[in-house]
Every structure is written in C-alpha cells, then in structure tokens.
Amino acid sequence: MTSVIEVSHLTKRFRDTVALDDVTFALEGDTIYGLLGRNGAGKTTLMSIVTAQSFATTGKVSVFGEAPYENARVLNRVCFVRDDQAYPSSATALHAFRIARLCFPNWDQALADRLVTDFRLPLKTNIKKLSRGQRSAVGAIIGVASRAEVTFFDEPYLGLDAVARQAFYDRLLEDYAEHPRTIVLSSHLIDEVANILERVIVLDNGRVIMNDAADDLRNRAVVITGDSAAVAAFTAGREVIHRQNLGNVTAVTVLGGMSPQDRAALAANNLEVSPVTLQQLVVRTTQDAPRSTAAA
Amino acid sequence: MNRVVNVMKMQLVNRQTYIGMPLIILSGAFLLTVFVVVLIPTDELKFAGGAAAAPLWYFLVVGVQALTLSFPFSQAMSITRRDFHLGTLLTAVITAGVLAVIYLAISLIESATGGWGVNGYFTVPGLSDNQLAIAPLSYFVIAMLMFLSGYGSAAVFKRWGALVLTIILTGLAILLTLALLLSVRSGTWDVMVNWATAQGMLGMTLWGLLLAAVLAAGSYLLVRRVQL
Numbered sequence: 441m442t443s444v445i446e447v448s449h450l451t452k453r454f455r456d457t458v459a460l461d462d463v464t465f466a467l468e469g470d471t472i473y474g475l476l477g478r479n480g481a482g483k484t485t486l487m488s489i490v491t492a493q494s495f496a497t498t499g500k501v502s503v504f505g506e507a508p509y510e511n512a513r514v515l516n517r518v519c520f521v522r523d524d525q526a527y528p529s530s531a532t533a534l535h536a537f538r539i540a541r542l543c544f545p546n547w548d549q550a551l552a553d554r555l556v557t558d559f560r561l562p563l564k565t566n567i568k569k570l571s572r573g574q575r576s577a578v579g580a581i582i583g584v585a586s587r588a589e590v591t592f593f594d595e596p597y598l599g600l601d602a603v604a605r606q607a608f609y610d611r612l613l614e615d616y617a618e619h620p621r622t623i624v625l626s627s628h629l630i631d632e633v634a635n636i637l638e639r640v641i642v643l644d645n646g647r648v649i650m651n652d653a654a655d656d657l658r659n660r661a662v663v664i665t666g667d668s669a670a671v672a673a674f675t676a677g678r679e680v681i682h683r684q685n686l687g688n689v690t691a692v693t694v695l696g697g698m699s700p701q702d703r704a705a706l707a708a709n710n711l712e713v714s715p716v717t718l719q720q721l722v723v724r725t726t727q728d729a730p731r732s733t734a735a736a
Numbered sequence: 737m738n739r740v741v742n743v744m745k746m747q748l749v750n751r752q753t754y755i756g757m758p759l760i761i762l763s764g765a766f767l768l769t770v771f772v773v774v775l776i777p778t779d780e781l782k783f784a785g786g787a788a789a790a791p792l793w794y795f796l797v798v799g800v801q802a803l804t805l806s807f808p809f810s811q812a813m814s815i816t817r818r819d820f821h822l823g824t825l826l827t828a829v830i831t832a833g834v835l836a837v838i839y840l841a842i843s844l845i846e847s848a849t850g851g852w853g854v855n856g857y858f859t860v861p862g863l864s865d866n867q868l869a870i871a872p873l874s875y876f877v878i879a880m881l882m883f884l885s886g887y888g889s890a891a892v893f894k895r896w897g898a899l900v901l902t903i904i905l906t907g908l909a910i911l912l913t914l915a916l917l918l919s920v921r922s923g924t925w926d927v928m929v930n931w932a933t934a935q936g937m938l939g940m941t942l943w944g945l946l947l948a949a950v951l952a953a954g955s956y957l958l959v960r961r962v963q964l
Contacts, residue, residue, distance in 0.1 A: 515815070
C-alpha cells in the first residue's frame with residue numbers, strides 16, 4: 441500500500457526544549473493509527489506540523505506526495521481539530537458544523553446529526569459555555585463527519601462520559617468500515633482505544649520509540665510472576681523492562697515471545713505467565729526516560 | 737475564489753459578529769443622539785461628536801477576534817492562510833461598506849431635514865455637497881483602519897508574543913510623540929497642518945486607504961507565519 445503521509449527527520453525546537461527529535465515515519469492509507477505517548481511527548485506538535493498549522497525547525501513532511509503548507513489540494517483532504525480548539529467568537533456547535541459542511545467536500549450531515557444525538561450535544565449554546573466533554577464532542581463530530589481522507593483526533597475523549605466515548609468509538613468504526621480512510625487517534629487512554637487500532641506509533645520525549653502493528657505489540661512482552669529466585673533464574677539474560685517485588689514474590693515484565701521450551705520451563709518452576717496489555721507495554725517503556733533538553 | 741467565498745460565509749455564519757453587533761451599536765448611538773438633540777431646548781447647532789464613531793471601535797475588537805479565534809478555527813477547517821486572509825478582509829470591507837452607506841443615508845436625511853428640524857446632528861454637520869459624498873468614504877476607511885489595527889496587532893501577538901507587541905505599540909507612541917514635539921519646536925507644525933489642509937478630506941482619506949493597504953499586506957506576511 442502507498443503512504444499518504446511521509447515524515448522524515450522532523451525536528452521541532454521551542455527555545456530550550458526539543459518537542460520533536462528527528463522523527464521519521466510513514467502513514468499508509470486506510471488504516472487506523474494510534475499516536476500514543478505521555479503528556480508533552482510531542483503528539484499535538486507532530487499533528488500540527490503535518491497539517492501545516494505549525495512549522496518544523498528542520499525536516500520534511502509530505503502529505504499525498506506534496507508539501508501541505510498553503511496547499512489547498514492537500515489540506516482539503518485532511519482534518520485536524522485540536523483538543524483546545526478555538527472557535528469564532530460566540531459561535532455555537534450549529535455554526536461550527538455549518539462551516540465544516542462548507543469546508544469539507546465529503547462532509548456527511550446525517551452522520552453529524554446522529555452523533556449530536558449520541559453525544560446529547562446542545563446545538564444552540566455558545567461553545568465557550570459548553571462543558572469540557574461537550575467541547576470535545578464538537579471536535580470529535582467534526583472529525584468523524586468531515587470524512588477527510590486523513591483525520592487526526594487529538595485526545596477526542598477528554599471530558600466525555602463512558603457512554604459518549606463508546607458511542608464515539610462505535611460510530612467511528614462503523615463509518616470507517618463503510619468509508620475507509622486514514623485515522624490517527626492521539627490518546628493516552630490506551631486500553632480503551634487498543635482494540636480499534638491497527639498500528640501504533642509511540643512518541644516519547646519527541647522521539648518515535650515504537651512503530652508497529654498493534655497485534656505484534658500485544659505479543660511483544662509478558663509478565664512472569666512467582667518465587668523471586670525462580671523468576672531471577674528464568675529471566676537471566678532476557679530484556680527486562682520492569683520489575684516489582686512483594687515479599688519473596690517477583691513480577692517481571694520481559695520483552696520477547698515465549699517459546700514452547702520457555703513455556704515448559706515456566707510450568708516446571710511454578711511460574712505464572714500473563715500477557716502485557718498495550719497500555720502496560722507503553723507505560724513500562726516510557727515511564728523512566730528523562731525529559732530531554734536541547735544542548736545550549 | 738470559491739474557497740475565499742467559503743471563508744466569507746464562515747465569517748458570516750454567525751450573523752451577530754459582523755452584522756448584528758455593528759448595526760445595534762450604530763442604531764443605538766444614532767437613536768440616543770436623536771433623542772438627546774430633540775430634548776435640548778435650543779435652536780443652536782447640536783452635534784453629537786463621537787457618537788457616530790461608536791461602531792468603529794467595535795471594528796477593532798472584531799479585527800482582534802478574527803485572528804485570535806476565527807483564524808485557528810479556519811486552520812481546523814483546512815483553509816489556507818491566504819484564503820482566510822482574503823475572505824476575512826473582504827468580509828470586513830463589505831461590513832464597513834454597509835455601515836458607510838447607512839452613514840450616508842443618515843447624513844442625507846439630516847441635511848435635508850435641517851437636523852431633524854431641531855438643528856441636531858449625528859453625522860458631521862455643515863458639509864458641502866462634495867464633502868457629503870466623501871464623508872462616507874472616510875467613514876469606511878476609518879472602519880477598515882480600525883479593523884486592520886486589531887487584526888495586525890493580534891497577528892504580531894500570535895507571531896512574536898505579547899512582549900514584541902508591547903514594544904512595537906509603545907515604540908510607535910514614543911515616535912509619534914517625539915515627531916510631534918520636534919515639529920512644534922522646529923516650527924514645521926504649521927507646514928504639516930497646511931499640508932493636511934491642502935490634501936483636503938478626499939486626499940486624507942486616500943492616504944488612509946494607502947495606510948490600510950500597507951497594514952493589510954503586512955498582516956498577511958504575519959498570518960503566513962503564525963503557528964498554532
């Protein structure tokens with residue numbers, strides 16, 4: 441499949457911090473990506489630069505094979521509503537959707553109306569006066585109903601209740617099945633979105649530390665639990681990314697799959713093995729890294 | 737062009753910002769003026785002074801909000817900076833034009849009725865026929881200058897931050913004051929006043945139009961580089 445977005449050696453500096461550090465990746469068409477990482481990892485900055493709302497310090501971005509900056513042919517096919525999106529003064533959700541309908545060629549009004557019902561979104565209230573969740577809903581509805589070929593969601597669930605979040609994921613998947621496109625879900629509620637992601641890109645301190653198929657990541661690590669000495673013996677020489685002790689019981693997260701021999705050894709030593717969720721994997725691999733700062 | 741029209745529609749979707757509020761302010765100031773001049777028990781000339789300028793100040797606010805609120809939204813709508821700039825300025829031109837036409841209508845009525853029969857004026861009184869025709873154009877240009885000042889200042893703020901904006905505005909104020917001081921001291925003040933008088937109302941209005949064009953071009957360069 442061909443890439444719709446190519447990012448190469450992208451670096452973004454703000455005074456003394458490096459928001460993005462030599463980021464290179466490609467996004468393929470008709471795929472749902474998770475853009476995961478901690479607060480300040482660079483997720484919003486990255487989406488902002490790819491959609492030409494901000495500029496890279498160095499590096500190159502190409503969208504549908506062209507530079508996106510001031511390029512209406514490209515921008516027309518892209519949608520990025522940020523989590524702290526500003527709206528025109530005293531605009532209501534109704535105003536925002538009317539404008540979106542003008543701007544996005546594939547806008548589906550029926551879909552937008554259905555989402556308004558799902559989210560119980562008040563249409564005639566000033567957006568500034570809406571609750572955090574309702575404001576998120578406005579952005580999420582624009583993202584889904586725009587049906588842009590590449591759609592970025594910037595933490596679309598912020599402040600949404602569980603019912604509304606489920607409605608968002610359900611509608612997004614339903615619509616994706618009928619109208620495949622490239623969707624990038626920036627999120628730190630990883631477990632919640634894990635099931636709908638096909639590929640996962642993890643940013644940490646402005647660097648891409650994982651870029652894999654979601655299924656591969658699910659089998660990437662396991663937790664071995666049991667008697668401390670037996671765990672230590674089994675995990676010797678393996679890549680340990682996390683260790684937790686409770687009395688003489690130890691739980692160790694190790695990278696790599698378990699071979700049949702491994703399984704036999706585990707059973708013989710009374711060790712338990714359990715899979716690591718995507719969220720745990722991301723947490724374990726991003727929790728200890730220090731913040732990077734630019735060299736003076 | 738179609739995309740520029742979309743930006744104008746975007747700016748006008750909420751009719752309150754560009755149509756409702758200026759009309760409310762203008763008609764409010766106008767009605768207050770008429771009530772007051774009718775109330776004053778004298779046949780001497782009564783001129784409301786700055787009342788007609790009330791909606792012009794609102795243009796400053798609209799200019800600021802166009803950049804701080806509408807611009808980020810237009811980016812989410814995948815509109816290019818160029819289309820946003822052109823569409824937004826065209827919207828301001830149309831609204832300022834509508835206000836100028838209303839101003840013209842009021843001034844025609846006022847000169848025809850001798851200031852509502854009580855010698856009271858909302859628009860500038862005592863203008864010649866020629867000036868009567870130029871006054872709405874001046875009104876339009878001042879409205880655009882107000883809009884562009886707000887828009888341009890907000891663009892500087894978004895591009896370089898509050899410190900730079902403050903330095904620029906303070907610097908301009910110091911420069912103007914200094915120029916004023918120097919011209920008074922060196923006796924060139926009279927020369928400048930004579931020059932302005934010689935330009936006449938139309939000439940000064942055209943100079944204002946030139947300044948507006950410079951502001952429009954300058955703010956475009958900034959809008960191209962604003963990062964969200």
